[in-house]
Structure formats: C-alpha cells, structure tokens
Amino acid sequence: xxxxxxxxxxxxxxxxxxxxxxxxxxxxxxxxxxxxxxxxxxxxxxxxxxxxxxxxxxxxxxxxxxxxxxxxxxxxxxxxxxxxxxxxxxxxxxxxxxxxxxxxxxxxxxxxxxxxxxxxxxxxxxxxxxxxxxxxxxxxxxxxxxxxxxxxxxxxxxxxxxxxxxxxxxxxxxxxxxxxxxxxxxxxxxxxxxxxxxxxxxxxxxxxxxxxxxxxxxxxxxxxxxxxxxxxxxxxxxxxxxxxxxxxxxxxxxxxxxxxxxxxxxxxxxxx
Amino acid sequence: xxxxxxxxxxxxxxxxxxxxxxxxxxxxxxxxxxxxxxxxxxxxxxxxxxxxxxxxxxxxxxxxxxxxxxxxxxxxxxxxxxxxxxxxxxxxxxxxxxxxxxxxxxxxxxxxxxxxxxxxxxxxxxxxxxxxxxxxxxxxxxxxxxxxxxxxxxxxxxxxxxxxxxxxxxxxxxxxxxxxxxxxxxxxxxxxxxxxxxxxxxxxxxxxxxxxxxxxxxxxxxxxxxxxxxxxxxxxxxxxxxxxxxxxxxxxxxxxxxxxxxxxxxxxxxxxxxxxxxxxxxxxxxxxxxxxxxxxxxxxxxxxxxxxxxxxxxxxxxxxxxxxxxxxxxxxxxxxxxxxxxxxxxxxxxxxxxxxxxx
Amino acid sequence: xxxxxxxxxxxxxxxxxxxxxxxxxxxxxxxxxxxxxxxxxxxxxxxxxxxxxxxxxxxxxxxxxxxxxxxxxxxxxxxxxxxxxxxxxxxxxxxxxxxxxxxxxxxxxxxxxxxxxxxxxxxxxxxxxxxxxxxxxxxxxxxxxxxxxxxxxxxxxxxxxxxxxxxxxxxxxxxxxxxxxxxxxxxxxxxxxxxxxxxxxxxxxxxxxxxxxxxxxxxxxxxxxxxxxxxxxxxxxxxxxxxxxxxxxxxxxxxxxxxxxxxxxxxxxxxxxxxxxxxxxxxxxxxxxxxx
Numbered sequence: 001x002x003x004x005x006x007x008x009x010x011x012x013x014x015x016x017x018x019x020x021x022x023x024x025x026x027x028x029x030x031x032x033x034x035x036x037x038x039x040x041x042x043x044x045x046x047x048x049x050x051x052x053x054x055x056x057x058x059x060x061x062x063x064x065x066x067x068x069x070x071x072x073x074x075x076x077x078x079x080x081x082x083x084x085x086x087x088x089x090x091x092x093x094x095x096x097x098x099x100x101x102x103x104x105x106x107x108x109x110x111x112x113x114x115x116x117x118x119x120x121x122x123x124x125x126x127x128x129x130x131x132x133x134x135x136x137x138x139x140x141x142x143x144x145x146x147x148x149x150x151x152x153x154x155x156x157x158x159x160x161x162x163x164x165x166x167x168x169x170x171x172x173x174x175x176x177x178x179x180x181x182x183x184x185x186x187x188x189x190x191x192x193x194x195x196x197x198x199x200x201x202x203x204x205x206x207x208x209x210x211x212x213x214x215x216x217x218x219x220x221x222x223x224x225x226x227x228x229x230x231x232x233x234x235x236x237x238x239x240x241x242x243x244x245x246x247x248x249x250x251x252x253x254x255x256x257x258x259x260x261x262x263x264x265x266x267x268x269x270x271x272x
Numbered sequence: 273x274x275x276x277x278x279x280x281x282x283x284x285x286x287x288x289x290x291x292x293x294x295x296x297x298x299x300x301x302x303x304x305x306x307x308x309x310x311x312x313x314x315x316x317x318x319x320x321x322x323x324x325x326x327x328x329x330x331x332x333x334x335x336x337x338x339x340x341x342x343x344x345x346x347x348x349x350x351x352x353x354x355x356x357x358x359x360x361x362x363x364x365x366x367x368x369x370x371x372x373x374x375x376x377x378x379x380x381x382x383x384x385x386x387x388x389x390x391x392x393x394x395x396x397x398x399x400x401x402x403x404x405x406x407x408x409x410x411x412x413x414x415x416x417x418x419x420x421x422x423x424x425x426x427x428x429x430x431x432x433x434x435x436x437x438x439x440x441x442x443x444x445x446x447x448x449x450x451x452x453x454x455x456x457x458x459x460x461x462x463x464x465x466x467x468x469x470x471x472x473x474x475x476x477x478x479x480x481x482x483x484x485x486x487x488x489x490x491x492x493x494x495x496x497x498x499x500x501x502x503x504x505x506x507x508x509x510x511x512x513x514x515x516x517x518x519x520x521x522x523x524x525x526x527x528x529x530x531x532x533x534x535x536x537x538x539x540x541x542x543x544x545x546x547x548x549x550x551x552x553x554x555x556x557x558x559x560x561x562x563x564x565x566x567x568x569x570x571x572x573x574x575x576x577x578x579x580x581x582x583x584x585x586x587x588x589x590x591x592x593x594x595x596x597x598x599x600x601x602x603x604x605x606x607x608x609x610x611x612x613x614x615x616x617x618x619x620x621x622x623x624x625x626x627x628x629x630x631x
Numbered sequence: 632x633x634x635x636x637x638x639x640x641x642x643x644x645x646x647x648x649x650x651x652x653x654x655x656x657x658x659x660x661x662x663x664x665x666x667x668x669x670x671x672x673x674x675x676x677x678x679x680x681x682x683x684x685x686x687x688x689x690x691x692x693x694x695x696x697x698x699x700x701x702x703x704x705x706x707x708x709x710x711x712x713x714x715x716x717x718x719x720x721x722x723x724x725x726x727x728x729x730x731x732x733x734x735x736x737x738x739x740x741x742x743x744x745x746x747x748x749x750x751x752x753x754x755x756x757x758x759x760x761x762x763x764x765x766x767x768x769x770x771x772x773x774x775x776x777x778x779x780x781x782x783x784x785x786x787x788x789x790x791x792x793x794x795x796x797x798x799x800x801x802x803x804x805x806x807x808x809x810x811x812x813x814x815x816x817x818x819x820x821x822x823x824x825x826x827x828x829x830x831x832x833x834x835x836x837x838x839x840x841x842x843x844x845x846x847x848x849x850x851x852x853x854x855x856x857x858x859x860x861x862x863x864x865x866x867x868x869x870x871x872x873x874x875x876x877x878x879x880x881x882x883x884x885x886x887x888x889x890x891x892x893x894x895x896x897x898x899x900x901x902x903x904x905x906x907x908x909x910x911x912x913x914x915x916x917x918x919x920x921x922x923x
Contacts, residue, residue, distance in 0.1 A: 009329045009337070017327070020370065025793075047375070054282050054376050057443055087371065095276070102452035106438075108445070124445060128438075128452040135278030135450075140371055143277075147369055151791070153753035155368070167300060167312060168361075173753050174316035175323070175361050176369070180795035181747055182317075182324045206331040211480025214328065218321060218345070218481060219489050225317035227748040229310050230706045235809065236736040236765035238729075239309035244760055244773060313751070491668065 007190050014187045018180065023082075027148045032076035034145060038253040039154040040161055045260025046146045052264040053139045056271025059127065062134045065267055069141040076149050087144050088137055095136045099129040152176055157245050170241040178224070182217060189213045273341075273423075273430055273462075273470065274366065274381055277374030279451040280433060281441045288433070289379030295387040296360060299353035306353075315354060319361035322346055326362065330473045338473035341426075343389040344419035345481045348397055349492045355390035380433055384426040393422035393478075406493050407486045412479045419478035420471045424463065427470070431455075431462030635682070635717035657682045657717065657817065657848055658703060664711035665698055665872075672698040673872040676712070680850065685843045687859045687880070688852040690869035691894035696852035697744065699869065700819045703850065704741040733766055740815035744822040746802035750794035755786060755805050758794065762813045780812040800831040807838070818842060820851040824858060836861050856884065856895060868893050 028035065034042055053065050073083055108124030146155070153173070160169050193209060280288075303311045322342035329337045342362070346355035360382040366372040373381045400414035435455035438448035451458065485492050635657065658680040665673040673695045680686065680703075690696045701707045702714060705721050714721045716735070726732050743749050752758040759780055763773040781787040784804045789797065797805065803823070810818070820839070824832040839862045842849050851862050859866060859880055866883040868876040870893045876883055883889065890896045 007329075010327060013327045013329070017370065022796075025796075050277060050374075050376060051282070054277065054285065057449055091276075095278075099452070101457075102448075105457070106448065106452055108447070124447040125452075127445070127447040128449070131447070131449065132278055132452065136276050136374075139277035139374060139376070143368070143375055144371055147371075151753075152369070152793075153757060156753070165300070167304075168296075170312045171316045171319065171357070171361050172364060174312065174751055175319040176365055177751060177753060177794060178317050178320040179323050179365065180793075182320050183327075184795075186324050203331060203333060203335065207476055207480060210328060210330055211477065211484055214325060214477060215481055215484030215488060217324065218349075218485070218492070221317045221321040222314075222349075222489075222492060224748065225313045227743065227745065228313040228317065228751050230701065231741075231743055231749045231751065232313065232761075233309075233706060234704055234736065234741045235762035235813070236733065237309065237761075238732060238765070241312070242764040242767070243757070244764060244770065 007193065011187060011190055014183045014190075017183060020086075021180070024148045025151070027076075027078055028151050030077040032078070032149065033072060034076040034149040036252065037256040038247050038249055039150055039158040040247060041249075041253045041257045041260070042146055042150055043155065043158040043162075045257060045264075046142045048260055048264040049267075050139045050142050052267040052271070053135055053142070055268045058271045059131050059134060061267050061271030062131065062138055065263075066134060066138040066141070068263060069138055069145065073141070073145055076145065078145060078148055083141065083144070087140055091137050091140055092133065095133050099132045102129045102132070157243065157247065160243065161245060161247070166241050166243075169243075174228070178228075181224075182221065185220065186213065186217055189216065273385065273427055273466070274363070274373030275377045275384075275430060275434070277376050279374075279437070280377050280380055281437060281450045282376070284433060284437065284450075285376045285379060288377075288383045292360070292379040292382040292387065295356055295383065299356040302353045303357065314350075315357050315361065318346060318350060318354070319358040319365070322358055322362040323365060325477065326366070328477070330476055332469065332472050332476060336469060338469035340419070340470070340473040340477040341385055341389065341423060342474075342477070343385060343426075344393040344397070344415060344422050344474055344478035347390045347394040347418070347422075348415060348478070348482065349485075352390045352394040355394070356386050359386035359390065380430075384430045384433070388429050389422045389426040392425040393418045396421050406490050411486070411493070412483050415482040416475040416479035419474035419476075423471045423474040424466050427462045427466035428459070431459040434458040434462070656680070656715075657684075659715045659718075660702070660709075660712065661714075662712035663702065663709040663714060665695075665702060665707060666710050667698065671872055673702070673709075676869075676873055678867065678874055678877075680848065683846040683848055684865060685839075685849045685863045686851070687863035687866045688850060688869060689854065689856070689859065689866055689883075689893070689895055690852075691854060694869040694893070695872040696869055697821055698872075700741060700821050700850065700852055703817075703819055704739055705735060706741070736762075737766055737813050738815055739817040739819065740810035740813060741819040742806055742810055742821060742823060744825070746799075746806040747794070749806045749809060750797075750802060752794070754791050754793055755789045755797070756781070756791060758805055759808050759812050762809060766813070776812055780808050784808040784811075799826055800828065803827060803831065803835070807835075815847070817848045818850070820849070820853075822853055823851060824853065824855060832858070854895060856890075859884070868895070 037045075049065060049068070053062055056062050056065070070080070070083075073080065103121050103125040104119055106122050106125035106128055108122035110120040110122050111126075113120040150158075156169050156173050159172075160166065190213065193213070300311075303315070307314065325340055325342040325345075328340065330340060332338050341359065343355055343359050346358050350358060363373060363381050363386060364378060367375055367378050367381070396418035397414045400417055401411045404410040404414075432455070434451040434453060435458035437451040438454050441449045443449060453461070482493065656679055658678065660676060660678040663673055663676045663678075664671065676695070676699065678699075688696050688699065698707065702709060705716075705726055708714075708721065708723055716739075719725065719731075726735070750758055752761055756777060760773055760777045763776060768776070778787070781790060784807060786801065786804050786808060789801060789805070794802065794805070807823075823835050823839070827835065836858055839849055839851060843862070843864075849862070853859065853862075863880060866876070866878060866880050867874055868883060868889065875893060876886070876889055887896070
C-alpha cells in the first residue's frame, strides 16, 4: 500500500461527499419536471415507485419502471451521463459482483454447462441475477432523483407534514448540517497529518494516529453539541422545534401525484 | 453491511421496519426522559460523528483497510438508547443522501446495525468492563471485544435476513425474487467479511477511542462505567433494572422472526445443502434433468457450508418429525440460551456494583 | 421598548412586590462563582449593569469572559453567589416558567464567538426564522420580520444557502441577523470581530455603535483593544474569573500596568541602533511610531 494510502482514500471519500451535496444544490435549482412539483408529491411519488419496484415480481415491469425513471430524469434536466457515472456504473459494479455467482448456483433448468459439467448456468439463475440488478438500479435511481432535485430542507419539511415526529426531523436536519462541518474538520486533520508523514508509518502507529484523529473529532463533537444546545436555548428553544411549512398544493401537484400513484399501481398490478 | 433496495422482499422490509420503529420509539422516549431537550443537539452531532467515522478507511493489522460503524463507541458514550438513535440517523442520511443502503431496507439496516449492534455492544462492554476503573486497560479490551461482537452480530442478523429470501420468495419457476442466496451461502459469506475486516475495524476504532478518552476526556466514559456520576447530566446511565425490559423486547422481536422459517415448505433449512446435491434423485428443484453434478458436491460449497455448523444441523432435532415444530424448538432454545446468559450477566453486574462503590 | 418596568411580568414576581418602578439595574451579580468540569471559571465576581450601558469586557483567553456572558444569558447558572435580572433572581426554575422564558429570551440575546455553533438550521432563512418561531410569533409576522432583517444585514441573497456554504464574514452576519430579528434590548457579544477582515470588522463596529445610540444595553467581550473606545463607555477587565478593574476607557487603557498584568498587551521590545527599550504595545505591528 502506498504511503499515506489510507489517509488519501479517506480524504477522497470526504471530497466526494461534499461534491455530491454541491451538485444536488445546483440541480435542484434547474427548471424541470420534478423541480416543479411540491416536495411532498415528490417524496410520496418517488417512494411509491420504489415500493412498486420492490413489489413487482416480473423483470419486464421492473425494466419498465427503469424507463420511467430515466424519462423523469431527462425531463428534470438531470444529465444521463451524471446518472450513469455516479449511480448506474457504481451499482453495476457492486451488485453485479454479488449477483454473478447466483447465475451458477441457483438450482433450476440448466441452459449451459462449462468445464466438463461442474459449472452450469441455469435459467433461474440468470433470471434472478438480472432481476436483482434491475431492481437495485431502478430503486437507487428513483432515490437519487429525489435527492438530486430536492433541497434537503424540503425533504425534511415534507416528512414533517407526514407526521414524522419533530425530534426525528430536527435530528436529521441538524445531523446533515453538522456532517459537513465535521467532514471539514476531519479533512483538515488528515491533511495536516498527511503532509507531516514522511515515509511509511508502521501499522500500529497508523492505527494510533487514526484513533487520535477520531478522538479529537469526538471531543469536538460533544463540545459542539453543548454549545449548539446553548445557542438553541438562547433563542427560545424549550424542547419542541417549530418550523415554518409553506408548501401549497396546486393543481399541477395533484396531477403529478395522481400520475405517480397510477404508475405505481399499474406496475404493482401487472407485476404481481 | 448496508443492504440496498431489492435484496429484501416487501414483507421482510415491513416487518423489520416495524421492529425498527419500535426500537426508535422506545429509545427516544427513554432519552427524552433522561436528557430532556438536550437530546436533539447531542444525538445529532454524535450521528454526524458516526457518519464521518463510517467514512474512515481504517488501517488494520495485516496491512488491509476496513470501515467501522461507530456503534460501539456510541453505545459506550451515549448508552444503548442514544446509540440506537444516533446510528439510525447516520444510516438514514447515508441511505437518502449518499445512496448507501436502500430506503425500503432502512428499517432492516437500522435494526441490524443500530439496534442489534448497540445492544450487543453495550451488553458486552458492560460485562467485560464491569467494575474496572475508568482508566484501566480492561476497558480498552472490553471496547475491542464489544466492537467485534457487535458488528458480527449485526452481520449475522443481516445474513439471516438475506438467507431467508430465496426460501420464502420465489416465483412459479423457482426463480428467487430477491436475494438469491440461501443461508448456506449468505451466512458464511457475510460472516467471513465481518469476522475479518469489518469486525476488526470496529474493534480497532472502539479500542482506540476508549484509550484516547481515558487520557483526554474521562467524563465521556462515565455514563457506562457503572459508577454513580456527578452532578452533571450523564450522557448515559448505568445499567438499571428496566434494561431487562429492553432485553425482553429484543428477544420478543427475535422470536417474531422465526415464524418466517415455519412458513417455508419442506425441509427449508437443509435445502440446497451440499448433501442435497449429492443425493441421486434429489427433488426437482435441484438439478432437474440429468443430475449434471454427477453426484459430486461442489467442493467450494462443501467448505462454505461446513463453516456454518449450528448445534442443530438442519435446525431440526431428529426426534421431531415436523419441520415447523423443529423450528419453534430451535428458536426457543436459542432464546432461552440468550436469556440465561443475560440474566447471569445481570446478576454478576449487580453483585459487582454492590461490593464496589468508588468515585 | 426598554426598561425593566416593561419587562416585569406580574405573575412571576418572586419578591411579592407589585408595581416595581423603573429599575436602574438591569443585571446585578453578587459574588458569583462558576465551575466548569470542576475547574473554577469565575470566582467571587460582582458586577452591576445599568440599562442602556455599553460595556466592553476585556480579558485574556481563559479569564472567564465567555462564561460570564453565558451566565448573563441564563445559559449557565452560578454555583455560588447570585445573579438578578431586573430584580429577579435568575435560576433554572425561573427559566422553566413559560411567560418569563419567552420574555427573557426575546429581550436578551447572545452572539457566540463561533458562528457555526449558532448556525444549526438547514438554510439561512430557517436560521433567522428560528428565534421568532420558537417564541411562537404568528406566521405572517415571522415572514415579514425575517425578510426585513435579511435586507437589513444585506444577506437577502443568501436566503436559501445552507450554512456550510457561507464564508466567515457571511456566517457572522447571519448569526447577528438571527438574534436581531427578535429586536432584543440587551445584546451580549462574544468576540464579534475576531477572525474578520478589516472591512467586516468595521461593519460590526458600526452596528454596535448604532445599538449604543438607540439605548440598547450592549456588552461586548473582546481582546481587541483598538475597537474598545468605539464600542463602549465603560470597560470591565476580567482577570482569572474576577473583575479586576472597571472604569472609563481612557482611564483603563492608560493603566499600562493593569493591561500587562491582565495579559491584554505585551511588552514590545525593539532596538534603535544601540538603544533598546520596551514599552506596552497597544496597536498592531504594521504602523508603529513613538517618541523616545
């Protein structure tokens, strides 16, 4: 492993997280199909479609839903290239590897044999592997579309109107906000260590260093939480978080909702 | 270990969501009583911390790297309720925002990592560290063992959830509709990855953090020390009698899962085990047409299956005819075993605390 | 708008006296002690703050400035001694009473040193709206006040921005906006100008001067001596958790010994040819002229 390899890969993870957030902000501002709908409709609609993906038992239906996902992406001005690079290829690599053995070991009607009969491919194996990959790809696409086209605060407010408890919403909001701060802090700590590391450190020393970074981060986190608590109290927080929810359903939103639910129901019905 | 959408059937997802929601509800109620309005900022920032820890590429003994979950340090610092919520929130944000893990499977992932993980981590840590002073080496070891066990327990449950899918959810042609790997494959594969990398990663970071805190910030270790804390609001409370209720709850949930197995037809547990392949004239499900395996067992499968040897092979004690009843018996045995273990641990801790009172 | 008499909420009167007339004393601290993780942060601190005063709280890091501000904002409570606000003893119990809490939290505002601590909402708009919402203002009022405040602080264009995408100066402005939206009577500022560039600094100083002028009470904790004369009519010096001096800026700032002891200035030594001397050093190192 090259010098500082694990530090570098951690840092890469950090930057990827930040860049994803920035990208989503930019896409959420574009004028597209999803962006034009009330956030609550987006949450309900896309979740209904993910549910439909999970409920369908037929590959054809799942693939049809994938086409729906791509269509929505195009009309919401989300680049297909972006989706392909960030979502589809990643899922394919991960789930593809997981699904591959299933082609060989799933019992059923064999359709090909190799290596003198000790390896065989079954129809059921192929079917299950493709079904799995299709499901994961489609579901992740829907979820990604929701998050790319909707600011986080809107997702949370939508959840609030579905009576998710206010503490949960508050915690999701605050965690998200402070993830960025902590990632930045951790990044800086790692970067400064990386530049100070000359030559390869022995394993135990590397582990100690990582634990120390994590430890400092932990102490800072607890202190931060105390200070945030005081800041909240200072402005009147007494236990219940009140938020301003200013979503209004227009006709277009109802149309959108109807369309989502129709698509989902058709998918579930034909896929049963 | 994050299970994406599509690997678990809707009914599995729904069941685990119910279990997870029950856990969240109980944890939130308990936390609010202890921390009042401080819950929100504390859990949030800790969840953010856990999230960042999950991103660390940890160097492991042997030259490899792995990722931890952070559930153990959460349980040590915040206690089980706080850990359940903090890790669940971190998982939710990972799933929604970064596509790590699905949203239909969020309930399952939270149940595995946040709930099972926290409970196992906390119980193990308390058991091993019982009575040790805050600065003692035993606590570091306890954290390491707790981390290792917690992650592997979570992996075990996840493997079980995945393994049961092809048994219960197939279409008419026999194609598995969700995760295609039965127990004999899913469990060993899950466990191998976690017994080696992920478990070690969690052990390393948990031990490292406890060692750091012993030097830098002892207060944070107070809550789970079993020693009465000072006038400040503790972040976690020492084990109390009502934690037994929590264990009962966990046990009840585990029992709820076993009927899934009973639903399966036939000798569900031993289906697709290597011996089935070797039996000439196996049921049609396995190798119709010419038994192309010619009576041989793929040696890889044999090895994998042998890794997973349960006390009750086939999970059906031989004197029982019906598979369903065998299931129930095995489940009860497992449950009884856990219960006995926990009661013993409880008794031990109580006795320890009574004889030791120091500040 | 101002005055303890306006603050007085009859139901929570602790001394039982009704109809208290205009109180000159806003805050009264007597022999206050406070421990943080068993280390004393304040010891035997006594202080009186009158309405409309503008005070600069000077002290080195660790002298207890931040702790004092938090005690004034009823976020910490003294472990010894007492603190009164408009004659009422501030205690945790008092702050649980809804009527008092709503009033106090609106009237007294604290701006923290680290703006990240104060920016915990998803967007700038949410942040500024947080206070009014928690204090249960009606929706229309919240919307109009927030918009007005954003305009005032010139951050309306940052409305939908999440806090992690703000620069240091922008964060400070949002933090200020989030408290002044409530139109508080008392402003407690913890190092408001540290880490800011000169232009942002002077903007903050201008704001403080405006507040001074409109007879709000302003207490600013700072270690930057150069702004003190602009923002305060009275200086209180803290050393190791106690008040070691209190007086007009001119008096305190000319007391070099005190300033040195309180670690607010350093002795600056330099040489001119073969002649070397040292003197207390108040200004930045960029421009340096003196006689000798």
